[in-house]
Amino acid sequence: MEDLEEDQAIRDRLSAAIAKTGAKQVADRTGIPLGTLNKYLAKSSGASFAxxxxxxxxxGTDLGSLAGSNSKFGKIAVGMEGTSSARHDIVRLPRFDARASAGRGLVPVNDMPIGEVAFGRDFLRNLGANPEYCYILEARGDSMWPTIPDGALLIADASKTEVDDxxxxxxxxxxxxxxxxxxxxxxxxxxxxxxxxxxxxxxEEFTADRIDELRVGGRIMFTGHAPMPLR
Incomplete structure (x- = not known):
């Protein structure tokens, strides 16, 4: 019952945020299909964390307020507002388009972020990640299903470029x-x-003669996604 109430509360806040800006403008700014946004607006469908x-x-809505501090998303997201001590405990991770490439094991400076998401430093440290080297990508496609579904938000750590089996x-x-x-x-x-x-x-196989073709952006440390449907 509590989960249903939290889900409905998120739908209510999403609907209000979309209505304030306009579904067409939100679609243009985010790339989310207008039909999907209209479902959010009507509160007939829940949204993925991405x-x-x-x-x-x-x-222009605070992520923490939109997600809700007690929801499944709110436990991940950290609000942009807060006390000075709270700001010290958060880090804003750059979010890159899924097509962003990496050079020398890091996200290159010529691939500009398309946004930022704030996370608690302790949350990232508990994952085993280095907060100062983390960045965000959105998964595309179904090649890693069910571990990573299409549209999942991924946190990668660019300091972890040694490839472990x-x-x-x-x-x-x-x-x-x-x-x-x-x-x-x-x-x-x-x-x-x-x-x-x-x-x-x-x-895809890589031998010594192909190693120059390969760069490691970072290790995936966290996958965030909405509950997956049965398949």
Whole structure:
């Protein structure tokens, strides 16, 4: 019952924020389809955390207020407003378009962020991440389903560029940005693999002669998404 009440409260606040700015303007600013925004406006559909972030930015609404301090999203998001001590305990992570590439193991300066999201430093540290090196990407596609569904908000740590077997990373291969699980073979080959084996995504193999094509943006430390439907 409590979860339903929290979900309804988020829908109410989303609807009010969209109505204040106008669904058409929010669609233009966020890239969220107008039909989806109209469902949020009518409170007939809940939003993913990624879309809550986009709507907060597009409407000039405080993310913490929009998500709600007691909701499942509010436990992740940290409001932009607060006391000076609260501000000291938060870090604003740059949010990049999913097509952002990485160079030398870091997000390059020529790929400008499209926004910022505030998170608690302790929250990031508890994930094992370095708050000063974290950034945000939005997942695209179903290659990592069910671990990472389409539209999930990802926190990556650019200080973690040593590729460990079995972990998920933001990789860049030439001009392609990928979120894949790393697998090492006994003969030293690196395979970028997808979790959605049923869809038939083949692993990509990297041997010594291809290593210059590969850059590591950072290790994926957190995946935020709305509850997934049954498939």
């Amino acid at each position: 879309n809550v972030v986009k709507i907060a930015e597009a409407t 079995g972990r998920i990373y933001h990789f860049n291969v030439m001009d392609r940005a990928l979120v894949k699980r790393a697998r090492w073979s006994l003969d030293g080959k690196l395979y970028l693999t997808s979790d959605n084996t049923a869809a038939g995504y083949p692993p």
